[in-house]
Structure formats: structure tokens, C-alpha cells
Amino acid sequence: MAETTTKKEETNGSVGTEEPTVKNEEKKKSWADEVEDDQDEATSSSAPAVTSQEEKSEPSEEVKEQLGELSLSEEPAPLNDPDDANIQAVTSGDTVYTSAVTFEELNLSEELLKGLYVEMGFSRPSKIQAVTLPMILTPPYKDLVAQAHNGSGKTTCFVLGMLSCVDPKKKIPQALCLCPTRELALQNRAVLQRMGKFTGITCMCAIPEESSSFVPIIKRPPVTDQVVIGTPGTIKKWLSTKKLVTRDIKILVFDEADHMLAEDGFKDDSERIIREIQRSSGGGCQVLLFSATFNELVKAFIPRVVRDANEIYVKKEELTLEKLKQYKVWCPDELAKIEVIRDRIFEFGQKVGQTIIFVRTRESTKMLQSALTKEGYECTAIQGALKQEDRDKIIQEFKDGFTKVLITTDLLARGFDQAQVNLVINYDLPIKYGTREPDCEVYLHRIGRAGRFGRKGAVFNLMSTEWDKKIMEKIENHFQHFIPEVPSWKNEEHFENALKEAGLL
Numbered sequence: 001m002a003e004t005t006t007k008k009e010e011t012n013g014s015v016g017t018e019e020p021t022v023k024n025e026e027k028k029k030s031w032a033d034e035v036e037d038d039q040d041e042a043t044s045s046s047a048p049a050v051t052s053q054e055e056k057s058e059p060s061e062e063v064k065e066q067l068g069e070l071s072l073s074e075e076p077a078p079l080n081d082p083d084d085a086n087i088q089a090v091t092s093g094d095t096v097y098t099s100a101v102t103f104e105e106l107n108l109s110e111e112l113l114k115g116l117y118v119e120m121g122f123s124r125p126s127k128i129q130a131v132t133l134p135m136i137l138t139p140p141y142k143d144l145v146a147q148a149h150n151g152s153g154k155t156t157c158f159v160l161g162m163l164s165c166v167d168p169k170k171k172i173p174q175a176l177c178l179c180p181t182r183e184l185a186l187q188n189r190a191v192l193q194r195m196g197k198f199t200g201i202t203c204m205c206a207i208p209e210e211s212s213s214f215v216p217i218i219k220r221p222p223v224t225d226q227v228v229i230g231t232p233g234t235i236k237k238w239l240s241t242k243k244l245v246t247r248d249i250k251i252l253v254f255d256e257a258d259h260m261l262a263e264d265g266f267k268d269d270s271e272r273i274i275r276e277i278q279r280s281s282g283g284g285c286q287v288l289l290f291s292a293t294f295n296e297l298v299k300a301f302i303p304r305v306v307r308d309a310n311e312i313y314v315k316k317e318e319l320t321l322e323k324l325k326q327y328k329v330w331c332p333d334e335l336a337k338i339e340v341i342r343d344r345i346f347e348f349g350q351k352v353g354q355t356i357i358f359v360r361t362r363e364s365t366k367m368l369q370s371a372l373t374k375e376g377y378e379c380t381a382i383q384g385a386l387k388q389e390d391r392d393k394i395i396q397e398f399k400d401g402f403t404k405v406l407i408t409t410d411l412l413a414r415g416f417d418q419a420q421v422n423l424v425i426n427y428d429l430p431i432k433y434g435t436r437e438p439d440c441e442v443y444l445h446r447i448g449r450a451g452r453f454g455r456k457g458a459v460f461n462l463m464s465t466e467w468d469k470k471i472m473e474k475i476e477n478h479f480q481h482f483i484p485e486v487p488s489w490k491n492e493e494h495f496e497n498a499l500k501e502a503g504l505l
């Protein structure tokens with residue numbers, strides 16, 4: 001019974017626990033698509049006490065001090081992702097790391113170099129890759145907390161870390177990666193399989209399944225794939241049924257680590273999994289935490305899960321992507337929002353690439369899709385309550401470029417990588433669950449779906465209430481980044497100018 005319930009919840013983008021009561025709680029709190037009708041409460045109830053981290057997000061004195069003592073032996077060469085020019089590293093202990101200018105300098109195997117050059121088409125490491133890969137691949141293989149901009153190539157850092165530590169001859173799991181959603185787990189596996197194409201290393205996804213051919217883990221043989229990438233609920237189940245053997249796990253990765261360690265994310269599950277793996281591997285497992293955002297609450301918790309770690313952080317004021325032009329648009333009502341998307345933004349936007357539209361609730365995905373398709377604008381919509389096979393199909397069609405506009409809840413706010421996306425529309429602004437406060441981290445991740453790896457992009461934030469205006473203002477203050485307003489929602493030329501300014505027309 002427990003199995004069925006957990007499966008269902010993970011389907012919704014959240015992860016179950018063993019206690020049914022806790023499960024519902026968890027399900028509600030998840031950023032990934034669980035913000036449903038409850039959001040109405042958030043917009044109508046009186047504001048709860050704000051315990052958010054915005055006021056506290058300056059680095060602590062200790063961190064500031066450490067940032068001054070970089071022990072990287074040389075400055076990485078300038079690379080083609082200027083947005084990461086300001087990442088700063090704090091190395092722990094005496095190990096001196098030289099950041100890599102080429103992939104060759106990393107002592108990667110011939111097979112991995114071939115994967116990077118031939119299969120991925122990469123020519124040189126991005127800044128975050130140049131700085132973190134020596135830390136990940138050099139003994140004593142210290143734990144690492146790494147923050148870098150959205151779209152700057154963090155996946156390659158941990159995928160190379162995992163592929164490099166696997167012995168392809170041993171048919172036992174040696175690397176484990178945890179992700180907040182099944183979509184991200186599948187995407188990360190696809191990257192690993194391409195990058196590792198010439199290594200013979202195999203990878204399995206530990207994600208909920210609901211297909212008719214699905215065989216419960218208890219009836220399956222133990223996992224022999226060398227890399228496992230999955231969501232916390234399924235990983236926990238595989239661990240408790242002893243189907244996922246952890247004694248040879250050498251590297252444990254958390255993608256979107258801040259969410260994986262957040263109270264309203266997967267903190268408890270993540271902590272349990274780390275403890276279990278550290279215990280069974282005799283403490284010899286390297287832990288890597290990657291994300292574009294680490295708020296002060298999460299940062300304060302990190303020492304509990306990693307010790308003596310190398311750290312790389314970016315100041316929040318420097319996190320917005322340079323090449324991404326953000327705008328806000330005042331719309332008098334909801335109908336005007338739809339008109340703006342349809343008759344102004346799409347008028348030009350459809351010519352320039354792919355678009356992601358973020359809404360707050362599942363209901364809104366359906367409402368907006370039907371409003372747009374009724375007028376002849378083709379778009380698809382995804383949210384956690386859809387069947388998994390439908391979710392997979394919608395993602396695949398968008399990745400293949402068959403569909404141009406994708407409406408989504410925050411299910412795809414984090415990690416989703418599609419180079420052709422150069423337009424993001426916030427139909428609803430991101431709000432912290434159960435509050436009237438903006439979710440600045442989610443805002444950053446959402447807009448980071450455009451402008452991947454230094455590409456150009458534009459973001460339109462639609463506001464139709466005074467509260468929306470306040471939310472926008474708070475987001476601007478948080479990142480210390482002024483967002484210009486499109487002067488009139490009715491004027492086509494103003495939108496054309498905005499897109500021209502973003503370099504898209």
C-alpha cells in the first residue's frame with residue numbers, strides 16, 4: 001500500500017515518505033508543482049509572519065572573510081560564459097587546485113574526451129567546469145558546494161565527476177545523483193549517457209513509474225548499473241528494499257541541492273540518504289552539492305551534511321544573467337494578460353525561438369492552454385497531475401522542437417535545459433508556498449530557462465494586481481536589479497522594441 005501512495009505522489013512532482021500524514025504535508029509544500037488551489041489562500045489570506053531569507057541573504061562575515069583568501073593557483077582564462085566571471089572559490093585545506101583551461105588538463109580518459117568533443121560538441125570547459133572539475137577529480141576528493149549561474153554547465157561538472165570515478169568492470173552502483181523531479185533525473189541521465197557514450201558505463205533512473213509493464217522494485221534483481229540517478233522517494237524505497245547496494249558508492253551528487261536540502265523541499269529524505277551512504281561506504285564517499293541558488297538558511301544547514309568542503313558561491317546581486325533582458329508589463333486584468341501573450345508577444349516571439357510560460361497552478365495551465373489554442377495558437381501544457389507518459393511526450397515534443405510554446409507550473413522551473421528557449425513569460429509571479437512573499441530563488445530559476453550558456457533571451461513578467469507590483473518590486477530589490485516596464489500593454493511597437501533590445505529581433 002505504501003508503495004502505491006508513494007508512487008502517486010512522486011508522479012505529482014513531489015516525493016512521498018513512509019507516514020501517510022507527513023506525505024500530504026510534504027506533497028503540499030513541494031515547489032515542484034504542488035502549489036495548487038491552496039494558492040488562492042496565499043493571495044487572499046492575511047500575510048503570515050515573514051521568516052524568509054531575503055533580509056538575511058548577505059554572506060556572513062566568515063564567508064566574506066574566506067572569499068578574500070582564494071587559494072586557486074591561477075585565475076581561469078576568460079571563457080565564453082561571461083556571466084560566471086565573478087564566481088569565487090573557497091578551498092578547504094592545503095590542496096592547491098589549478099583551474100583547467102582545456103579538458104585535456106583534467107586527466108580525463110580518452111573515452112570521456114571523445115564524449116565531450118565528439119558527442120557533446122564542447123570545445124573547452126566553462127568557468128564553473130574549469131574551477132570545479134580539478135576539485136572534484138583531484139585527491140583527496142573533498143566534498144564540494146558549488147553555486148553557478150543558470151545555464152552555465154553545472155551538469156557537466158557532476159556528470160564528469162560520476163563517470164570518472166566509476167570502474168566500468170564492476171557491475172555495482174558506484175555513483176548516485178539525486179534530483180527534485182523525474183524530468184530532471186531523465187534529463188541528467190540523457191546527458192550522462194551521451195557524455196559517457198564511449199565508456200561502456202551504464203545508468204539507471206530511480207524514478208516513479210506507472211506504465212503497464214512496470215515491475216515493482218521488490219520483484220526485480222538488485223541494481224547492477226554503475227550510475228543511479230533518481231528522485232528521493234524512489235531512491236529511499238530502493239535503499240530500504242536493499243535493491244540499491246551502496247557499499248561501493250564513491251560519489252553522491254545533489255542537483256538543485258538547495259531545494260534538496262530545504263525544509264520545504266526534500267531535507268529529511270536527503271539527510272537520511274546521505275547518512276546511509278556515508279555509513280555504508282565507510283565515510284569514503286564524496287558529496288557534491290550543485291545549484292544556481294543557495295540562500296542563507298540552506299547555507300547554514302550545509303555543514304551538517306558535508307564536512308571540510310570546498311565551496312564556490314556567487315553573490316545574489318550577480319546571479320541574474322547579463323544577456324537576459326527582463327521586463328514587467330502592467331495588465332489591467334487577466335484577459336489583458338492573455339491578450340498581451342497572444343497579440344503582442346507571440347506576434348514576434350514565435351518567430352524567434354521557443355517559449356516557456358510559467359503559471360502558478362495546475363488549473364491555470366489548462367485554462368491558459370485552452371484560451372490560447374482557441375485562438376489558433378498552438379501550445380502544450382505540462383503539470384504534475386498528468387500521466388507520466390503524457391508528461392514525457394510533452395517534454396520530448398518540446399525538446400525535439402515540434403512544439404514551440406510550453407505552459408508549465410514550477411515543475412520545470414529548475415534545471416530544464418533547452419538551448420532554443422529564448423523567451424520566458426511569467427503569467428503568474430512565483431510566490432513562496434503559503435505566504436504572500438515572492439520566491440526569489442524560483443524566479444531566478446524560472447527565468448534561467450532562457451539565455452542558456454550565454455545565449456540571448458527575454459523575460460516578460462505580467463502584473464495585474466497591486467500585490468503583483470509589490471512582488472516585482474521585492475524581486476528587483478532582492479537581486480538589486482532594476483526591471484524596466486513595457487510602457488503600454490496595448491502597444492505592439494513597445495513589445496517589438498523590447499524584443500529588439502533583447503537582441504531577439
Ligand SMILES: Nc1ncnc2c1ncn2[C@@H]1O[C@H](COP(=O)(O)OP(=O)(O)OP(=O)(O)O)[C@@H](O)[C@H]1O
Nearest residue numbers: 122124125126150151152153154155292415417453
Ligand atoms: N563546455 C561547454 N561548451 C559548450 N556548451 C556547454 C558546455 N557545458 C555545458 N554546455 C551546454 O550548456 C547548457 C546548459 O548546461 P546545464 O544544463 O548543465 O546548465 P546548469 O548550470 O545546470 O543550469 P541550471 O542551473 O539552469 O540547471 C547545456 O545545453 C549544455 O550542453
Ligand SMILES: [Mg+2]
Nearest residue numbers: 154155255415
Ligand atoms: Mg542544472
